[in-house]
Amino acid sequence: MTRRCFFAAAGLAVAAPAAVGAGQASANTDDLPKAALLGDGDTKTYLLVFSTGQHVMNGLLAFAKKHNLVAGHLTGIGAIDDAVIGYFDPQKKAYLRNHEKGQAEVLSVTGNLALYEKEPFFHVHVALGLRDGAARGGHLFEATVRPTVELVLTTYARTVERKIDPETGLPLLDL
C-alpha cells in the first residue's frame, strides 16, 4: 500500500474541530512532536538474548556495530544483578547515578537506537522490580545480566541522528 493509499484508507476528515471526549487532551499544535517515518516495510526485527555476566549496553552497541545498524527501537525484560541507573538533573545539566546492587527483575527495558557522531548510540531506560516487589528505575547506563535479558530490537534502514543540544548538553534526536 502506498503512503497515499494509506491516508485515503484512513478516511478521516479533520476540517472541523470536534469536541474532545472523556477527558482526552486537546490537539494543540504547539505540542506537535517532530516526526520521522521510520518504517514502511523495510524493517528487521531481532530477538536478542543476553546471558549471565553480559553487559546490556555494551552488548547492544557491539550488536549494532556488527550489523551496521543506524536506527531502531527496543523493548524487553529479564533479570540483572547489578546496574547503574541515571536521573537527569536539569539544573546541573548532569546525570546523577544510582548504583543498583543485587538481583532485580527487569520489568521493562525501553529504548531506541540512532547515530551519534556516526556511531550507533542506544538511549535506554529501565524499570526494575526488587525482592519485595517495589519498583525502581532510570536511564540505563549499564546492567549486568543474571540470568537472562531478552530484548526485541526492530531496526530501520533510514538513518536517525543525535546531536548535542546546547541547552542541556545532551545528545538529543535531531529530526
Added chain:
Amino acid sequence: MTRRCFFAAAGLAVAAPAAVGAGQASANTDDLPKAALLGDGDTKTYLLVFSTGQHVMNGLLAFAKKHNLVAGHLTGIGAIDDAVIGYFDPQKKAYLRNHEKGQAEVLSVTGNLALYEKEPFFHVHVALGLRDGAARGGHLFEATVRPTVELVLTTYARTVERKIDPETGLPLLDL
C-alpha cells in the same frame, strides 16, 4: 506471505492437550481475549520527538489528527518535569489524579491509539523514575516534557474503535 501460508508455516498441531511446563498458565478459553489482526504488512512506524515545554498527550492527538491516524500503538522513554497520572477507582467509577511535580525520568510510555466518537484517542500509561531511583506511575493524563520524550508510534490502516462501557463509564476498546 498469506494468512494461510503463515499458519501452515507455523506448523503446530493443537489437537491434543499437553502438559504445561514450568509454572506456565493453563489455556482456559474463558480468558481468551478479543483480538483484531492489526497489521499484515500495511504499517507505518513513526519516531516522535517532543521538546522541552511540549505536552505529550496534546501532541500525540495533534499528530494523529494531522495524519488522519485511526489505530496504533506506542512505546518510548524520556524525561518530564510535570505530569498528572491517574488511578482508576472501580467503586467510584472515576480516576483519582496524582500530580507529579518535578523532574522525572520516563521509564516507559506504553499505549495505543483508536477512534472514540470518530476522533483519535490515545490511551497511555507511564512509569516514572525519581531522583532517588524510586518508581511511580499511572494512567497518563498529561506530561510536560523536559528535555525530551522519544516515542515510536506504529500505525495501522484498519480502524479500531472505543465505546463507552456501561459498567465502568470508560471508553473501552470495542472489537
Added chain:
Amino acid sequence: MTRRCFFAAAGLAVAAPAAVGAGQASANTDDLPKAALLGDGDTKTYLLVFSTGQHVMNGLLAFAKKHNLVAGHLTGIGAIDDAVIGYFDPQKKAYLRNHEKGQAEVLSVTGNLALYEKEPFFHVHVALGLRDGAARGGHLFEATVRPTVELVLTTYARTVERKIDPETGLPLLDL
C-alpha cells in the same frame, strides 16, 4: 528490500574502532547477545483486549494455542485487581511470589512468546501503579483483569524455542 540491500543502505563501515561519545558504553564483543532475525516482513500484529475477570496469562496461552503461534513479543497497558508477581532468587533457584491484592494500573506489560516443549510459552513482566502512584512489579505469574487489559502482540513465523538452563533451572531462550 533484501538483507543485502539493507546492509548496503545502512552504509556504515566499522573497520576502525571509534571514540565513544557522551558516556556511551564500549562495544565489548563479550557482551554480544545471541540474536535471531525474527521479522523480515512476515509478521502479524494482534490487538488483544481482555475484560473484567479474565486472566491475562491464561488468555495469552489460549490465544497462542488457538492460532498456532510460535514466536512473538508484546507490550500493553490496562488495570487489574489481583496479581501474582515473581522475583527470581538465584541462590534458591526459585521464584518468590508476591501476591498483589487490590486494584492497580498496569503501567506496562512487556514480554515474549516462544515454544517450550513444543507448547507456546509466554514470558511476561509487569509494572503496576497503586492508588498513591507508587510503582511495583515483577515476573507476571497471573493477573485478573479489571476492567481492561489492552495488549499488542506481534508474531513471527520463525519458531523460537526455550530449553532448561542447568545453572538456574529456568526455561531460557535457546538461540
